[in-house]
Each structure stands twice: as C-alpha cells, then as structure tokens.
Amino acid sequence: MAEEGQMHIIAALVEDRPGVLFKVTSLIRRRGFNIDTITVGSTEKEGVSRITMTMRGDESIVEQLVKQLSKIPDVVKISELKPSESVYRELAMVKVSAPDPSKRSDILNYITIFRGRVIDASKDSLTIEMVGSPKKINAFLDLMKGFGIVELARTGMVALPRGSKSASE
Numbered sequence: 001m002a003e004e005g006q007m008h009i010i011a012a013l014v015e016d017r018p019g020v021l022f023k024v025t026s027l028i029r030r031r032g033f034n035i036d037t038i039t040v041g042s043t044e045k046e047g048v049s050r051i052t053m054t055m056r057g058d059e060s061i062v063e064q065l066v067k068q069l070s071k072i073p074d075v076v077k078i079s080e081l082k083p084s085e086s087v088y089r090e091l092a093m094v095k096v097s098a099p100d101p102s103k104r105s106d107i108l109n110y111i112t113i114f115r116g117r118v119i120d121a122s123k124d125s126l127t128i129e130m131v132g133s134p135k136k137i138n139a140f141l142d143l144m145k146g147f148g149i150v151e152l153a154r155t156g157m158v159a160l161p162r163g164s165k166s167a168s169e
Contacts (some may be wrong), residue, residue, distance in 0.1 A: 005056040007036075009081040009088060009159045012051040012069060013043065020074040024051060027072065031065055033057065037090070037156030048076060054157050081159050088159035092130045092137045097148035099124045107147055114140045125150055 014020045021040060028035060036054045043050045055062070062080060069078045081088075098104040104126065111118060111128055114136065120127035130140050134157065141149070 005058060007083060008055050008057065008059075008062045009083060009086060009157065010051075010053045010055070010062070010066065010069075010078065011081050011159060012053075012078040013045075013076040014049050014051055015074045015076060016042070016047050016049045017074055020049075020072075021051065023072050023074065024069060027068055028053075028055075028065065031061075031068070033061075033065065037154075039156040039158050041158070050158075052156070052158050081161055085162055086159045087162055088133065088157050089131055090134055090137055090157045091155040092141070093119070093127060093153045094130065094141065094144055094149060095120075095125050095127045095151040096144050097124065097150050098126045103147055107144070110140070110143050116140065 012024065014024070025035070025038070033055055036056065038051065038053045040049055040051050042048075066078055066080055069075055096107055098107055107126055107128075108118070111126075114130060115132075116128050116130040118126050119129045128144075130137055137154070141152070
C-alpha cells in the first residue's frame, strides 16, 4: 500500500456478467486511483458478485469515486466500509526455505504464535497458510524474510460490515 492517506474499503455488489470487472477497474484507472487490493467472488445471491477493493487517498475523492461507480449499470450497490465498523481478512500462502531442522523448528514456532498452519511440507521448504489482517500478515512476512521466502501469494482483502448490518442494504 504505497500511496499515503487513510485506507478505504470499497464494497461493490455487481451483476455477474462478463466485462463488469473491466468497467469498474477502467473507471478507477481513468480517475488516477491506485487499487491496493481487489478481490471478486460470489455472494449469497445467485447472479451477484462482490468486488472488494482497498485503496488509500483523500475522503472526498473516494466519495466521488463511489458516486461514479454507482452510475455503472451493472453495479447493484456500492458502499464504503469503514475499517472500524467492518471485519476484514486476507489470506496469504507463503513458501519458506526450511532445509535446516533448527530453522524449521523456529519457523514452526512462529507459525504457532501467528496462528497459521502448514499446508505443505517438503525436506527443503514449508508452505504456510496465514489468515488475518494485513498488519498481521505483514508482521509474519517480515519474520519469514530472514528464513528466505521462496514464493508468496496474497488474496487481497475481503470485508463485511460488523453486526447485523449488511453491505446489500
């Protein structure tokens, strides 16, 4: 998340049709925004997908962007989720070099502390699943850099409003 400013989480419910993601991201690109993360997946409603984007920037510009995105015909509903009023998580899969038994033991201890899980193991590496806030994942990755990150994949953030509120209301 390179750009300075407050983090914004934008949740868009869109019709599940070819080209919708392109329309959304093209509008954002034309406005000069940089998307930090973007995820797309199905929802509880058939034919409707949820696009969750995170970006940093000025509040008024993000507000204007939300208004512009709501004009796209395939967008059913779009809203900004305040981080303090939302639950959000990210998934990271990290392959770490672990040929040495003592280093492997240290890595396993860190995995336990961060509540991760080993999802694959070989004689030279461990593949770890880590779910949590981006801060938690970044802290874990900072520790793993010392052991040698072989490969990394991150999903981007998914988010829902806290409590009985719904992003679709």
